[in-house]
Amino acid sequence: DAKTTQPNSMESNEEEPVHLPCNHSTISGTDYIHWYRQLPSQGPEYVIHGLTSNVNNRMASLAIAEDRKSSTLILHRATLRDAAVYYCILSMDSNYQLIWGAGTKLIIKP
Amino acid sequence: DVKVTQSSRYLVKRTGEKVFLECVQDMDHENMFWYRQDPGLGLRLIYFSYDVKMKEKGDIPEGYSVSREKKERFSLILESASTNQTSMYLCASRGTGEPPYEQYFGPGTRLTVT
Numbered sequence: 238d239a240k241t242t243q244p245n246s247m248e249s250n251e252e253e254p255v256h257l258p259c260n261h262s263t264i265s266g267t268d269y270i271h272w273y274r275q276l277p278s279q280g281p282e283y284v285i286h287g288l289t290s291n292v293n294n295r296m297a298s299l300a301i302a303e304d305r306k307s308s309t310l311i312l313h314r315a316t317l318r319d320a321a322v323y324y325c326i327l328s329m330d331s332n333y334q335l336i337w338g339a340g341t342k343l344i345i346k347p
Numbered sequence: 348d349v350k351v352t353q354s355s356r357y358l359v360k361r362t363g364e365k366v367f368l369e370c371v372q373d374m375d376h377e378n379m380f381w382y383r384q385d386p387g388l389g390l391r392l393i394y395f396s397y398d399v400k401m402k403e404k405g406d407i408p409e410g411y412s413v414s415r416e417k418k419e420r421f422s423l424i425l426e427s428a429s430t431n432q433t434s435m436y437l438c439a440s441r442g443t444g445e446p447p448y449e450q451y452f453g454p455g456t457r458l459t460v461t
Contacts, residue, residue: 271449280351280437280452281390324389334405335450337382337389 241325246342255312257341259325262306269328270301271335272310274321281324284310320345350374351453353438359459366425368456370438378441379421380450381405381413383434390437396421397443428460 242260249255261270272284285292285299287308292299298311312319324340354369372379378397382390382405392405394413402413410432414422421440425432435457439450 273450278454280439280455281450282452283449286449334392334395335390337391339387339389 240336241327241338243323243325243338243341245339246344248344248346249315251317251345251347252314255315255319255343257310257312257323257325257343258307259309260307261325261327264305264327265329270299270305270308271324271326271328272297272299273324273326273335274319275324275340276318276321284323315343315345317345317347319343351438351440351451353436353453353456355456356454357457357459359461360425360428361461362429364425364428364460366428366458366460368423368425368436368438368458370421370423370440370453371419372421372440372451373419374440374442374451375418376440376442376451377418378443379415380439380441381411381421381423382437382439383407384437384455385434393423428458430460432458433460434458 269288271286273281274284275281285297287299287301300309322340322342326335351372360366380395381393384390391407393411394405396402396415399418412424435455437455438453441450
């Protein structure tokens with residue numbers, strides 16, 4: 238099973254960009270890369286996903302390495318409300334089940 | 348907006364009790380999932396269902412069963428609760444079609460078995 242590796246935690250200052258890395262060296266050609274985040278006392282929420290090309294949406298940007306063995310979630314201007322655990326996940330098989338890791342706890346300093 | 352609701356935010360049960368956790372979604376999604384979340388382990392899939400009356404085992408189905416009699420409702424059953432089933436339980440739903448549809452999560456039920 239393809240797995241992801243993320244740092245346990247990261248700190249950033251409010252109103253600065255944040256780059257959250259993820260390694261997935263065993264990714265297969267059909268695996269999508271998903272990012273979810275979980276705010277305190279809430280269920281996870283979808284952030285963004287991609288396959289090969291970089292992606293942007295209103296929440297974040299996803300930069301995918303050319304060999305697809307790593308990706309980076311970019312929050313362009315972090316706020317205190319972005320403090321959460323961020324999960325980098327690969328989907329696999331026809332049911333697109335998500336295989337969750339431990340995630341990165343993002344701490345935002347005012 | 349998609350809404351996934353879970354019957355309780357907090358639940359305390361005794362060892363050996365039968366426990367029902369209910370999940371309801373309002374977006375006519377075909378797929379529904381039950382996860383448990385424990386510190387340092389991330390989310391682990393217990394069961395999922397891709398249609399009414401259909402179910403598939405996830406990674407950790409032992410000690411659990413599920414029921415899906417209606418499309419909008421997916422129930423997780425602990426036949427005889429044990430202390431090692433103390434955990435946060437999360438329900439999610441997802442539509443089908445062009446992959447990969449995002450999963451929508453409920454707020455979670457924190458279950459304590461004493």
